Amino acid sequence: MFYSTESELLAQQCTIKRFFAQQFTTQYLSTPHGNLYYGFAIPKHAKTAIVISTGRIEGLDKYQELIWELYNNGYAIFIIDHQGQGRSYRTLANPHKGYVNKFNDYADDLALFDKTVIAQHWQGKKILLGHSMGGAIAYNFLARHKHNYQGVFLSAPMFDIYTKGTPRPIAKLAASIACLLGCQQYYALGQKDYHPDEFSLNTLTSSPLRYQFFRQTYEIEKSLQLGGVTYGWLNAVFKFIDQLTQQNVTIPLFVASAQCDVIVDNQAQQQLVKRLPNAKIHTFPSAKHELLFEQDHIRQAVLTRFYQFCNSLT
Template sequence: MFYSNESELENNLPAINEFYTNTLKKAYLSTAAGKLFYAYAKPKQAHTAIVISSGRIEGLDKYKELLWELYCNNFAVFIVDHQGQGRSYRLLKNPHKGHIKQFEDYSHDLNQFNLEVVKQHWQGKKLLLSHSMGGAIAFDYLARYSHDFSGAFLSAPMFDIHTKGIPKPVAQFIAASASLLGFSGCYALGQSDYTPEEFALNTLTSSQIRYDQFRATYQQTPLLQLGGVTYGWLHTVFSFIKALDKLSITTPLFIASAENDEVVDNQAQHKLASRHKNTLIKQFKGTKHELFFERDEIRQPLLTSLYKFCDSIG
Protein backbone atom coordinates (compact mmCIF):
# COMPACT_ATOMS: atom_id res chain seq x y z
CA MET A 1 0.00 0.00 0.00
CA PHE A 2 1.04 3.59 -0.63
CA TYR A 3 1.13 5.89 2.41
CA SER A 4 1.29 9.66 2.25
CA ASN A 5 4.11 10.88 4.51
CA GLU A 6 4.60 14.16 6.37
CA SER A 7 8.17 14.45 5.09
CA GLU A 8 6.99 14.24 1.47
CA LEU A 9 3.70 16.09 1.85
CA GLU A 10 4.95 19.45 0.65
CA ASN A 11 6.52 17.88 -2.44
CA ASN A 12 3.32 15.94 -3.10
CA LEU A 13 1.09 19.01 -2.96
CA PRO A 14 1.23 19.62 -6.74
CA ALA A 15 0.05 16.03 -7.37
CA ILE A 16 -2.66 16.34 -4.69
CA ASN A 17 -3.90 19.63 -6.16
CA GLU A 18 -3.80 18.18 -9.67
CA PHE A 19 -5.95 15.30 -8.42
CA TYR A 20 -8.37 17.72 -6.76
CA THR A 21 -8.61 19.97 -9.82
CA ASN A 22 -8.69 17.53 -12.71
CA THR A 23 -9.52 14.02 -11.42
CA LEU A 24 -12.17 14.59 -8.79
CA LYS A 25 -15.56 15.18 -10.37
CA LYS A 26 -17.34 17.86 -8.36
CA ALA A 27 -20.99 18.92 -8.41
CA TYR A 28 -23.97 19.90 -6.26
CA LEU A 29 -26.79 17.61 -5.14
CA SER A 30 -30.17 19.33 -4.84
CA THR A 31 -32.14 18.51 -1.70
CA ALA A 32 -35.44 19.90 -0.45
CA ALA A 33 -33.61 22.37 1.80
CA GLY A 34 -30.58 23.34 -0.32
CA LYS A 35 -27.62 22.18 -2.38
CA LEU A 36 -24.96 19.80 -1.04
CA PHE A 37 -21.45 19.90 -2.52
CA TYR A 38 -19.95 16.52 -3.37
CA ALA A 39 -17.16 14.88 -5.33
CA TYR A 40 -16.05 11.45 -6.49
CA ALA A 41 -13.27 9.76 -8.42
CA LYS A 42 -12.85 6.21 -9.73
CA PRO A 43 -9.43 4.78 -10.66
CA LYS A 44 -9.47 2.31 -13.55
CA GLN A 45 -8.49 -0.59 -11.29
CA ALA A 46 -10.89 0.31 -8.48
CA HIS A 47 -11.89 -2.67 -6.34
CA THR A 48 -13.85 -0.96 -3.54
CA ALA A 49 -15.64 2.35 -3.05
CA ILE A 50 -15.08 4.37 0.12
CA VAL A 51 -17.84 6.84 0.96
CA ILE A 52 -16.74 9.51 3.45
CA SER A 53 -18.91 11.14 6.11
CA SER A 54 -16.69 13.88 7.50
CA GLY A 55 -16.74 15.54 10.92
CA ARG A 56 -17.84 18.96 12.11
CA ILE A 57 -15.99 21.90 10.50
CA GLU A 58 -14.84 19.49 7.80
CA GLY A 59 -15.49 18.81 4.15
CA LEU A 60 -13.97 17.82 0.85
CA ASP A 61 -11.29 20.53 0.85
CA LYS A 62 -9.82 19.30 4.12
CA TYR A 63 -9.71 15.67 2.90
CA LYS A 64 -7.65 16.21 -0.26
CA GLU A 65 -4.64 14.26 1.01
CA LEU A 66 -6.68 11.26 2.18
CA LEU A 67 -8.80 11.18 -1.00
CA TRP A 68 -5.69 11.29 -3.18
CA GLU A 69 -4.02 8.58 -1.09
CA LEU A 70 -7.04 6.26 -1.28
CA TYR A 71 -7.33 6.87 -5.01
CA CYS A 72 -3.64 5.96 -5.46
CA ASN A 73 -4.45 2.68 -3.69
CA ASN A 74 -7.22 1.93 -6.22
CA PHE A 75 -10.20 2.87 -4.09
CA ALA A 76 -13.08 4.75 -5.66
CA VAL A 77 -13.82 7.71 -3.40
CA PHE A 78 -17.06 9.58 -2.74
CA ILE A 79 -17.52 12.48 -0.33
CA VAL A 80 -20.30 14.96 0.42
CA ASP A 81 -20.10 18.13 2.51
CA HIS A 82 -22.83 17.86 5.15
CA GLN A 83 -25.42 20.62 5.27
CA GLY A 84 -24.12 23.65 7.12
CA GLN A 85 -20.50 22.72 6.33
CA GLY A 86 -17.85 23.10 3.67
CA ARG A 87 -19.28 24.29 0.36
CA SER A 88 -22.80 23.06 1.10
CA TYR A 89 -25.65 25.39 2.05
CA ARG A 90 -25.75 27.01 5.48
CA LEU A 91 -28.94 27.12 7.52
CA LEU A 92 -28.60 30.51 9.23
CA LYS A 93 -27.87 34.07 8.12
CA ASN A 94 -24.52 33.90 9.91
CA PRO A 95 -22.73 31.11 7.99
CA HIS A 96 -20.29 30.58 10.86
CA LYS A 97 -22.96 29.15 13.16
CA GLY A 98 -22.98 25.35 13.34
CA HIS A 99 -26.69 24.53 13.30
CA ILE A 100 -29.12 21.72 12.44
CA LYS A 101 -32.88 21.47 12.85
CA GLN A 102 -32.84 17.79 13.77
CA PHE A 103 -29.95 15.34 13.75
CA GLU A 104 -31.75 12.92 11.44
CA ASP A 105 -31.50 15.52 8.64
CA TYR A 106 -27.83 14.60 8.26
CA SER A 107 -28.52 10.89 7.71
CA HIS A 108 -31.44 11.74 5.39
CA ASP A 109 -28.97 13.68 3.21
CA LEU A 110 -26.45 10.83 3.33
CA ASN A 111 -29.14 8.42 2.16
CA GLN A 112 -30.03 10.69 -0.75
CA PHE A 113 -26.35 11.03 -1.67
CA ASN A 114 -25.93 7.25 -1.65
CA LEU A 115 -29.03 6.65 -3.77
CA GLU A 116 -28.60 9.45 -6.30
CA VAL A 117 -24.83 9.75 -6.65
CA VAL A 118 -22.91 6.75 -5.27
CA LYS A 119 -25.22 4.09 -6.74
CA GLN A 120 -25.26 5.85 -10.07
CA HIS A 121 -21.48 5.57 -10.42
CA TRP A 122 -20.61 2.45 -8.40
CA GLN A 123 -22.21 -1.00 -8.09
CA GLY A 124 -19.49 -2.95 -6.30
CA LYS A 125 -18.25 -3.35 -2.73
CA LYS A 126 -18.65 -0.25 -0.55
CA LEU A 127 -17.25 0.88 2.79
CA LEU A 128 -18.58 3.82 4.80
CA LEU A 129 -15.72 5.80 6.35
CA SER A 130 -16.39 8.54 8.87
CA HIS A 131 -14.94 10.85 11.49
CA SER A 132 -16.38 12.32 14.69
CA MET A 133 -19.80 13.87 13.99
CA GLY A 134 -19.66 12.05 10.66
CA GLY A 135 -19.41 8.78 12.63
CA ALA A 136 -22.61 9.60 14.49
CA ILE A 137 -24.26 10.43 11.17
CA ALA A 138 -22.97 7.18 9.66
CA PHE A 139 -24.32 5.10 12.55
CA ASP A 140 -27.69 6.87 12.44
CA TYR A 141 -27.86 6.28 8.68
CA LEU A 142 -27.01 2.57 8.95
CA ALA A 143 -29.66 2.12 11.64
CA ARG A 144 -32.43 3.97 9.79
CA TYR A 145 -32.03 3.13 6.10
CA SER A 146 -31.69 0.02 3.98
CA HIS A 147 -28.27 0.01 2.34
CA ASP A 148 -25.61 -2.13 0.70
CA PHE A 149 -22.49 -1.11 2.64
CA SER A 150 -20.27 -4.04 3.57
CA GLY A 151 -18.98 -2.27 6.68
CA ALA A 152 -18.22 1.05 8.34
CA PHE A 153 -14.94 2.42 9.70
CA LEU A 154 -15.59 5.05 12.38
CA SER A 155 -12.75 7.36 13.43
CA ALA A 156 -13.36 8.92 16.88
CA PRO A 157 -17.16 8.72 16.45
CA MET A 158 -19.23 11.29 18.31
CA PHE A 159 -21.37 9.00 20.49
CA ASP A 160 -21.00 11.49 23.35
CA ILE A 161 -19.21 14.81 23.77
CA HIS A 162 -17.09 16.56 26.36
CA THR A 163 -18.83 19.62 27.79
CA LYS A 164 -15.63 21.37 28.96
CA GLY A 165 -16.17 21.79 32.68
CA ILE A 166 -19.96 22.07 32.60
CA PRO A 167 -21.68 18.94 33.98
CA LYS A 168 -23.47 17.17 31.13
CA PRO A 169 -26.94 17.27 32.76
CA VAL A 170 -26.54 21.04 33.18
CA ALA A 171 -25.38 21.47 29.57
CA GLN A 172 -28.33 19.37 28.37
CA PHE A 173 -30.79 21.45 30.43
CA ILE A 174 -29.38 24.74 29.16
CA ALA A 175 -29.46 23.63 25.52
CA ALA A 176 -33.02 22.30 25.81
CA SER A 177 -34.27 25.41 27.65
CA ALA A 178 -32.62 27.83 25.23
CA SER A 179 -34.12 25.98 22.26
CA LEU A 180 -37.56 25.92 23.88
CA LEU A 181 -37.38 29.67 24.55
CA GLY A 182 -36.59 30.47 20.92
CA PHE A 183 -32.81 30.81 21.12
CA SER A 184 -31.96 27.69 19.09
CA GLY A 185 -30.17 29.78 16.47
CA CYS A 186 -27.96 31.57 19.00
CA TYR A 187 -24.41 30.53 19.76
CA ALA A 188 -24.13 28.26 22.80
CA LEU A 189 -22.20 29.66 25.75
CA GLY A 190 -18.54 30.19 24.86
CA GLN A 191 -19.04 29.66 21.11
CA SER A 192 -18.13 32.19 18.42
CA ASP A 193 -17.29 32.67 14.74
CA TYR A 194 -14.39 30.76 13.19
CA THR A 195 -11.21 31.46 15.15
CA PRO A 196 -8.12 29.38 14.31
CA GLU A 197 -6.10 28.24 17.32
CA GLU A 198 -2.34 28.19 17.41
CA PHE A 199 -0.92 24.73 16.81
CA ALA A 200 0.45 24.54 20.37
CA LEU A 201 -3.05 25.03 21.79
CA ASN A 202 -5.01 22.81 19.40
CA THR A 203 -6.82 19.65 20.56
CA LEU A 204 -7.16 18.13 17.09
CA THR A 205 -3.78 16.75 15.98
CA SER A 206 -0.10 16.56 16.89
CA SER A 207 0.97 16.79 13.23
CA GLN A 208 2.00 20.39 12.66
CA ILE A 209 2.25 20.16 8.87
CA ARG A 210 -1.23 18.68 8.51
CA TYR A 211 -2.68 21.16 10.98
CA ASP A 212 -1.01 24.10 9.22
CA GLN A 213 -2.30 22.94 5.84
CA PHE A 214 -5.84 22.63 7.19
CA ARG A 215 -5.74 26.16 8.60
CA ALA A 216 -4.11 27.58 5.44
CA THR A 217 -6.85 26.03 3.30
CA TYR A 218 -9.56 27.67 5.42
CA GLN A 219 -7.68 30.99 5.47
CA GLN A 220 -7.44 30.99 1.66
CA THR A 221 -11.12 30.04 1.23
CA PRO A 222 -13.28 31.82 3.86
CA LEU A 223 -16.37 30.08 2.43
CA LEU A 224 -15.21 26.91 4.21
CA GLN A 225 -14.95 28.50 7.64
CA LEU A 226 -17.35 27.36 10.35
CA GLY A 227 -17.47 28.61 13.91
CA GLY A 228 -19.00 27.18 17.08
CA VAL A 229 -22.34 25.49 17.61
CA THR A 230 -25.77 26.86 18.42
CA TYR A 231 -28.04 25.83 21.27
CA GLY A 232 -30.18 24.14 18.63
CA TRP A 233 -27.29 22.03 17.36
CA LEU A 234 -26.32 21.13 20.91
CA HIS A 235 -29.88 20.19 21.86
CA THR A 236 -30.41 17.95 18.84
CA VAL A 237 -27.02 16.25 19.40
CA PHE A 238 -27.88 15.54 23.04
CA SER A 239 -31.20 14.11 21.85
CA PHE A 240 -29.36 11.84 19.40
CA ILE A 241 -26.95 10.68 22.13
CA LYS A 242 -29.86 9.82 24.43
CA ALA A 243 -31.51 7.81 21.64
CA LEU A 244 -28.35 5.86 20.73
CA ASP A 245 -29.27 2.85 22.88
CA LYS A 246 -32.45 2.45 20.82
CA LEU A 247 -30.51 2.24 17.55
CA SER A 248 -29.09 -1.08 16.48
CA ILE A 249 -27.31 -2.26 13.35
CA THR A 250 -25.91 -5.52 12.00
CA THR A 251 -23.31 -3.95 9.69
CA PRO A 252 -19.70 -4.77 10.69
CA LEU A 253 -18.03 -1.80 12.41
CA PHE A 254 -14.48 -0.80 13.22
CA ILE A 255 -14.16 1.97 15.80
CA ALA A 256 -10.81 3.77 15.94
CA SER A 257 -10.60 5.49 19.31
CA ALA A 258 -8.17 8.34 20.01
CA GLU A 259 -6.48 7.89 23.39
CA ASN A 260 -6.12 11.60 24.18
CA ASP A 261 -9.44 12.77 22.74
CA GLU A 262 -10.72 16.00 24.29
CA VAL A 263 -13.62 16.45 21.86
CA VAL A 264 -15.68 13.26 22.09
CA ASP A 265 -16.14 10.93 25.07
CA ASN A 266 -14.46 7.57 24.42
CA GLN A 267 -16.52 5.76 27.07
CA ALA A 268 -19.56 5.96 24.81
CA GLN A 269 -17.61 4.24 22.02
CA HIS A 270 -16.78 1.28 24.27
CA LYS A 271 -20.36 1.13 25.52
CA LEU A 272 -21.72 0.94 21.98
CA ALA A 273 -19.08 -1.61 20.93
CA SER A 274 -19.98 -3.84 23.87
CA ARG A 275 -23.58 -4.21 22.70
CA HIS A 276 -22.76 -4.82 19.02
CA LYS A 277 -21.16 -8.23 18.45
CA ASN A 278 -19.98 -7.28 14.97
CA THR A 279 -17.89 -4.35 16.21
CA LEU A 280 -14.13 -4.09 16.62
CA ILE A 281 -12.71 -1.24 18.68
CA LYS A 282 -9.06 -0.25 18.84
CA GLN A 283 -7.48 2.57 20.79
CA PHE A 284 -4.60 4.39 19.11
CA LYS A 285 -2.10 5.56 21.71
CA GLY A 286 -0.85 9.12 21.90
CA THR A 287 -3.56 10.29 19.53
CA LYS A 288 -5.59 13.47 19.54
CA HIS A 289 -9.07 13.69 18.04
CA GLU A 290 -8.35 13.78 14.29
CA LEU A 291 -6.72 10.44 13.56
CA PHE A 292 -6.64 10.88 9.77
CA PHE A 293 -4.63 14.09 10.24
CA GLU A 294 -2.22 12.80 12.87
CA ARG A 295 1.54 12.14 12.70
CA ASP A 296 2.68 9.34 10.39
CA GLU A 297 3.49 6.94 13.25
CA ILE A 298 -0.19 7.11 14.26
CA ARG A 299 -1.83 7.65 10.90
CA GLN A 300 -0.17 4.79 9.02
CA PRO A 301 -1.25 2.08 11.53
CA LEU A 302 -4.73 3.61 11.40
CA LEU A 303 -4.84 3.29 7.62
CA THR A 304 -3.40 -0.23 7.82
CA SER A 305 -6.31 -1.09 10.13
CA LEU A 306 -8.70 0.43 7.60
CA TYR A 307 -7.28 -1.65 4.75
CA LYS A 308 -7.31 -4.87 6.79
CA PHE A 309 -10.87 -4.22 7.90
CA CYS A 310 -11.88 -3.58 4.30
CA ASP A 311 -10.35 -6.91 3.23
CA SER A 312 -12.17 -8.73 6.03
CA ILE A 313 -15.70 -7.70 5.14
CA GLY A 314 -16.41 -9.65 2.00
Protein backbone atom coordinates (compact mmCIF):
# COMPACT_ATOMS: atom_id res chain seq x y z
CA MET A 1 0.00 0.00 0.00
CA PHE A 2 1.32 3.45 -0.91
CA TYR A 3 1.43 6.15 1.75
CA SER A 4 2.19 9.79 1.07
CA THR A 5 4.83 11.08 3.49
CA GLU A 6 5.82 14.47 4.85
CA SER A 7 9.43 13.96 3.74
CA GLU A 8 8.35 13.49 0.10
CA LEU A 9 5.30 15.74 -0.01
CA LEU A 10 7.12 18.89 -1.14
CA ALA A 11 8.90 17.02 -3.93
CA GLN A 12 5.60 15.41 -5.02
CA GLN A 13 3.75 18.71 -5.55
CA CYS A 14 4.42 18.80 -9.31
CA THR A 15 3.26 15.19 -9.65
CA ILE A 16 0.09 15.91 -7.68
CA LYS A 17 -0.66 19.03 -9.72
CA ARG A 18 -0.15 17.07 -12.94
CA PHE A 19 -2.53 14.36 -11.71
CA PHE A 20 -5.25 16.94 -11.02
CA ALA A 21 -4.71 18.60 -14.38
CA GLN A 22 -4.78 15.38 -16.42
CA GLN A 23 -6.75 12.70 -14.55
CA PHE A 24 -9.12 14.49 -12.19
CA THR A 25 -12.44 15.82 -13.50
CA THR A 26 -14.13 18.83 -11.87
CA GLN A 27 -17.60 20.12 -12.67
CA TYR A 28 -20.62 21.80 -11.10
CA LEU A 29 -23.86 20.13 -10.07
CA SER A 30 -26.88 22.38 -10.51
CA THR A 31 -29.40 22.58 -7.64
CA PRO A 32 -32.43 24.86 -7.14
CA HIS A 33 -30.39 26.96 -4.70
CA GLY A 34 -27.02 27.13 -6.47
CA ASN A 35 -24.17 25.16 -8.00
CA LEU A 36 -22.20 22.56 -6.06
CA TYR A 37 -18.57 21.96 -7.04
CA TYR A 38 -17.41 18.37 -7.28
CA GLY A 39 -14.64 16.21 -8.66
CA PHE A 40 -13.85 12.58 -9.40
CA ALA A 41 -11.15 10.28 -10.73
CA ILE A 42 -11.45 6.60 -11.66
CA PRO A 43 -8.25 4.58 -12.19
CA LYS A 44 -8.20 1.56 -14.47
CA HIS A 45 -9.25 -1.68 -12.77
CA ALA A 46 -10.68 0.16 -9.73
CA LYS A 47 -12.85 -2.16 -7.63
CA THR A 48 -13.99 0.27 -4.95
CA ALA A 49 -15.10 3.90 -4.94
CA ILE A 50 -14.46 6.22 -1.99
CA VAL A 51 -16.95 9.07 -1.61
CA ILE A 52 -15.47 11.84 0.55
CA SER A 53 -17.61 14.12 2.72
CA THR A 54 -15.37 16.93 3.96
CA GLY A 55 -15.49 18.89 7.20
CA ARG A 56 -16.32 22.51 7.93
CA ILE A 57 -14.05 25.06 6.17
CA GLU A 58 -12.98 22.27 3.80
CA GLY A 59 -13.39 21.32 0.17
CA LEU A 60 -11.74 19.14 -2.44
CA ASP A 61 -8.85 21.61 -2.91
CA LYS A 62 -7.66 20.81 0.59
CA TYR A 63 -7.84 17.04 -0.03
CA GLN A 64 -5.45 16.87 -2.98
CA GLU A 65 -2.84 14.76 -1.19
CA LEU A 66 -5.37 12.19 0.01
CA ILE A 67 -7.21 12.01 -3.33
CA TRP A 68 -3.92 11.44 -5.20
CA GLU A 69 -2.90 8.81 -2.65
CA LEU A 70 -6.20 6.92 -2.87
CA TYR A 71 -6.01 6.99 -6.68
CA ASN A 72 -2.51 5.52 -6.59
CA ASN A 73 -3.86 2.73 -4.40
CA GLY A 74 -6.45 1.84 -7.04
CA TYR A 75 -9.52 3.54 -5.58
CA ALA A 76 -12.03 5.61 -7.52
CA ILE A 77 -12.69 8.90 -5.74
CA PHE A 78 -15.75 11.15 -5.70
CA ILE A 79 -15.83 14.34 -3.63
CA ILE A 80 -18.16 17.34 -3.40
CA ASP A 81 -17.81 20.76 -1.76
CA HIS A 82 -20.78 21.14 0.58
CA GLN A 83 -23.00 24.18 0.15
CA GLY A 84 -21.47 27.27 1.74
CA GLN A 85 -17.96 25.81 1.46
CA GLY A 86 -15.08 25.49 -0.96
CA ARG A 87 -16.06 26.48 -4.50
CA SER A 88 -19.76 25.69 -4.02
CA TYR A 89 -22.41 28.40 -3.74
CA ARG A 90 -22.70 30.49 -0.60
CA THR A 91 -26.04 31.79 0.58
CA LEU A 92 -25.11 34.99 2.41
CA ALA A 93 -23.73 38.29 1.13
CA ASN A 94 -20.65 37.79 3.31
CA PRO A 95 -19.15 34.54 1.95
CA HIS A 96 -17.08 34.10 5.13
CA LYS A 97 -20.12 33.38 7.28
CA GLY A 98 -20.72 29.70 7.96
CA TYR A 99 -24.44 29.18 7.41
CA VAL A 100 -26.98 26.50 6.57
CA ASN A 101 -30.76 26.67 6.70
CA LYS A 102 -31.29 23.10 7.95
CA PHE A 103 -28.58 20.52 8.67
CA ASN A 104 -30.52 18.01 6.55
CA ASP A 105 -29.80 20.23 3.53
CA TYR A 106 -26.20 18.98 3.47
CA ALA A 107 -27.29 15.33 3.33
CA ASP A 108 -29.93 16.07 0.72
CA ASP A 109 -27.20 17.57 -1.49
CA LEU A 110 -25.08 14.47 -0.95
CA ALA A 111 -28.04 12.28 -1.93
CA LEU A 112 -28.48 14.27 -5.14
CA PHE A 113 -24.76 13.92 -5.90
CA ASP A 114 -24.95 10.19 -5.22
CA LYS A 115 -27.96 9.41 -7.42
CA THR A 116 -26.90 11.62 -10.33
CA VAL A 117 -23.14 12.09 -10.68
CA ILE A 118 -21.83 9.02 -8.85
CA ALA A 119 -24.47 6.64 -10.22
CA GLN A 120 -23.63 7.83 -13.73
CA HIS A 121 -19.94 6.97 -13.42
CA TRP A 122 -19.81 4.11 -10.91
CA GLN A 123 -21.92 1.00 -10.22
CA GLY A 124 -19.61 -1.03 -7.97
CA LYS A 125 -18.63 -1.18 -4.32
CA LYS A 126 -18.88 2.19 -2.54
CA ILE A 127 -17.59 3.38 0.83
CA LEU A 128 -18.26 6.74 2.47
CA LEU A 129 -15.35 8.56 4.10
CA GLY A 130 -16.48 11.50 6.22
CA HIS A 131 -14.48 13.91 8.36
CA SER A 132 -15.83 16.03 11.25
CA MET A 133 -18.94 17.88 10.02
CA GLY A 134 -18.67 15.76 6.87
CA GLY A 135 -18.88 12.67 9.08
CA ALA A 136 -22.12 13.95 10.59
CA ILE A 137 -23.41 14.69 7.09
CA ALA A 138 -22.47 11.19 5.92
CA TYR A 139 -24.26 9.63 8.91
CA ASN A 140 -27.35 11.80 8.37
CA PHE A 141 -27.41 10.84 4.68
CA LEU A 142 -27.17 7.11 5.41
CA ALA A 143 -29.90 7.30 8.07
CA ARG A 144 -32.36 9.31 5.99
CA HIS A 145 -31.82 8.29 2.36
CA LYS A 146 -32.03 5.07 0.41
CA HIS A 147 -28.51 4.09 -0.63
CA ASN A 148 -26.24 1.22 -1.70
CA TYR A 149 -23.08 1.86 0.32
CA GLN A 150 -21.19 -1.07 1.83
CA GLY A 151 -19.67 0.82 4.75
CA VAL A 152 -18.79 4.21 6.25
CA PHE A 153 -15.50 5.33 7.84
CA LEU A 154 -15.75 8.46 9.98
CA SER A 155 -12.74 10.57 10.94
CA ALA A 156 -13.38 12.58 14.13
CA PRO A 157 -17.11 12.86 13.33
CA MET A 158 -19.08 15.82 14.69
CA PHE A 159 -21.71 14.11 16.84
CA ASP A 160 -21.40 16.94 19.35
CA ILE A 161 -19.29 20.07 19.57
CA TYR A 162 -17.26 21.95 22.14
CA THR A 163 -18.50 25.48 22.77
CA LYS A 164 -15.20 26.65 24.25
CA GLY A 165 -15.71 29.36 26.91
CA THR A 166 -19.51 29.27 26.75
CA PRO A 167 -21.36 26.48 28.59
CA ARG A 168 -23.07 24.27 26.03
CA PRO A 169 -26.67 24.80 27.33
CA ILE A 170 -26.18 28.58 27.15
CA ALA A 171 -24.72 28.40 23.64
CA LYS A 172 -27.64 26.22 22.54
CA LEU A 173 -30.20 28.58 24.10
CA ALA A 174 -28.50 31.66 22.63
CA ALA A 175 -28.53 30.14 19.13
CA SER A 176 -32.21 29.25 19.44
CA ILE A 177 -33.23 32.70 20.72
CA ALA A 178 -31.12 34.48 18.09
CA CYS A 179 -32.89 32.54 15.35
CA LEU A 180 -36.31 33.30 16.85
CA LEU A 181 -35.37 36.97 16.76
CA GLY A 182 -34.38 36.75 13.09
CA CYS A 183 -30.63 36.94 13.75
CA GLN A 184 -29.73 33.58 12.21
CA GLN A 185 -27.39 35.23 9.68
CA TYR A 186 -25.35 37.02 12.35
CA TYR A 187 -22.03 35.63 13.52
CA ALA A 188 -22.30 33.72 16.78
CA LEU A 189 -20.51 35.35 19.72
CA GLY A 190 -16.74 35.40 19.15
CA GLN A 191 -16.93 34.32 15.50
CA LYS A 192 -15.39 36.35 12.66
CA ASP A 193 -14.17 36.27 9.06
CA TYR A 194 -11.44 33.83 7.97
CA HIS A 195 -8.26 34.26 9.98
CA PRO A 196 -5.42 31.72 9.78
CA ASP A 197 -3.91 30.86 13.16
CA GLU A 198 -0.17 30.50 13.55
CA PHE A 199 0.82 26.84 13.55
CA SER A 200 1.79 27.01 17.23
CA LEU A 201 -1.77 28.10 18.09
CA ASN A 202 -3.65 25.70 15.81
CA THR A 203 -5.85 22.94 17.24
CA LEU A 204 -6.21 20.97 13.99
CA THR A 205 -2.97 19.09 13.35
CA SER A 206 0.55 18.56 14.70
CA SER A 207 2.00 18.36 11.16
CA PRO A 208 3.64 21.72 10.33
CA LEU A 209 3.98 20.85 6.63
CA ARG A 210 0.39 19.74 6.04
CA TYR A 211 -0.88 22.75 7.99
CA GLN A 212 1.31 25.01 5.85
CA PHE A 213 -0.05 23.51 2.61
CA PHE A 214 -3.63 23.94 3.86
CA ARG A 215 -3.12 27.63 4.67
CA GLN A 216 -1.16 28.31 1.48
CA THR A 217 -3.95 26.80 -0.62
CA TYR A 218 -6.48 29.13 1.00
CA GLU A 219 -4.17 32.14 0.65
CA ILE A 220 -3.66 31.52 -3.08
CA GLU A 221 -7.37 30.87 -3.75
CA LYS A 222 -9.18 33.29 -1.45
CA SER A 223 -12.62 32.13 -2.60
CA LEU A 224 -12.03 28.97 -0.54
CA GLN A 225 -11.80 30.94 2.69
CA LEU A 226 -14.55 30.51 5.25
CA GLY A 227 -14.84 32.21 8.62
CA GLY A 228 -16.73 31.37 11.77
CA VAL A 229 -20.26 30.10 12.23
CA THR A 230 -23.53 31.99 12.40
CA TYR A 231 -26.32 31.49 14.92
CA GLY A 232 -28.25 29.78 12.12
CA TRP A 233 -25.53 27.18 11.56
CA LEU A 234 -25.14 26.62 15.28
CA ASN A 235 -28.88 26.19 15.80
CA ALA A 236 -29.11 23.76 12.87
CA VAL A 237 -26.26 21.68 14.32
CA PHE A 238 -27.79 21.55 17.80
CA LYS A 239 -31.11 20.39 16.31
CA PHE A 240 -29.28 17.66 14.39
CA ILE A 241 -27.44 16.51 17.53
CA ASP A 242 -30.72 16.39 19.51
CA GLN A 243 -32.28 13.91 17.07
CA LEU A 244 -29.16 11.75 16.56
CA THR A 245 -30.45 9.09 18.95
CA GLN A 246 -33.44 8.58 16.62
CA GLN A 247 -31.22 7.89 13.61
CA ASN A 248 -29.73 4.49 12.89
CA VAL A 249 -27.21 3.26 10.35
CA THR A 250 -27.14 -0.49 9.79
CA ILE A 251 -24.14 -0.87 7.46
CA PRO A 252 -20.63 -1.39 8.97
CA LEU A 253 -19.39 1.84 10.55
CA PHE A 254 -15.91 2.66 11.84
CA VAL A 255 -15.10 5.76 13.90
CA ALA A 256 -11.52 7.03 14.06
CA SER A 257 -11.35 9.20 17.18
CA ALA A 258 -8.58 11.74 17.88
CA GLN A 259 -7.37 11.57 21.49
CA CYS A 260 -6.45 15.28 21.69
CA ASP A 261 -9.54 16.59 19.89
CA VAL A 262 -10.86 19.94 21.16
CA ILE A 263 -13.19 20.58 18.20
CA VAL A 264 -15.71 17.75 18.56
CA ASP A 265 -16.81 15.70 21.57
CA ASN A 266 -15.29 12.22 21.64
CA GLN A 267 -17.76 11.06 24.28
CA ALA A 268 -20.61 11.55 21.79
CA GLN A 269 -18.77 9.27 19.36
CA GLN A 270 -18.46 6.57 22.03
CA GLN A 271 -22.15 6.83 22.90
CA LEU A 272 -23.26 6.51 19.28
CA VAL A 273 -21.04 3.51 18.60
CA LYS A 274 -22.33 1.74 21.73
CA ARG A 275 -25.90 1.71 20.47
CA LEU A 276 -25.11 0.54 16.92
CA PRO A 277 -24.56 -3.22 16.55
CA ASN A 278 -22.38 -2.89 13.45
CA ALA A 279 -20.09 -0.08 14.64
CA LYS A 280 -16.52 0.06 15.96
CA ILE A 281 -14.36 2.86 17.34
CA HIS A 282 -10.62 3.29 17.76
CA THR A 283 -8.88 6.19 19.47
CA PHE A 284 -5.58 7.32 18.00
CA PRO A 285 -3.12 8.49 20.69
CA SER A 286 -1.67 12.02 20.54
CA ALA A 287 -3.82 12.87 17.51
CA LYS A 288 -5.43 16.25 16.99
CA HIS A 289 -8.74 16.74 15.17
CA GLU A 290 -7.63 16.44 11.53
CA LEU A 291 -6.54 12.81 11.48
CA LEU A 292 -6.16 12.76 7.69
CA PHE A 293 -3.75 15.73 7.83
CA GLU A 294 -1.73 14.64 10.85
CA GLN A 295 1.94 13.68 11.16
CA ASP A 296 2.87 10.53 9.27
CA HIS A 297 2.88 8.10 12.21
CA ILE A 298 -0.71 9.09 13.10
CA ARG A 299 -2.02 9.55 9.58
CA GLN A 300 -0.63 6.23 8.35
CA ALA A 301 -2.11 4.42 11.34
CA VAL A 302 -5.51 5.93 10.52
CA LEU A 303 -5.25 5.09 6.82
CA THR A 304 -4.08 1.55 7.59
CA ARG A 305 -7.28 1.02 9.58
CA PHE A 306 -9.21 2.62 6.73
CA TYR A 307 -7.74 0.26 4.11
CA GLN A 308 -8.36 -2.72 6.41
CA PHE A 309 -11.96 -1.59 6.83
CA CYS A 310 -12.43 -1.25 3.07
CA ASN A 311 -10.97 -4.72 2.45
CA SER A 312 -13.24 -6.27 5.09
CA LEU A 313 -16.39 -5.21 3.24
CA THR A 314 -17.99 -7.30 0.52
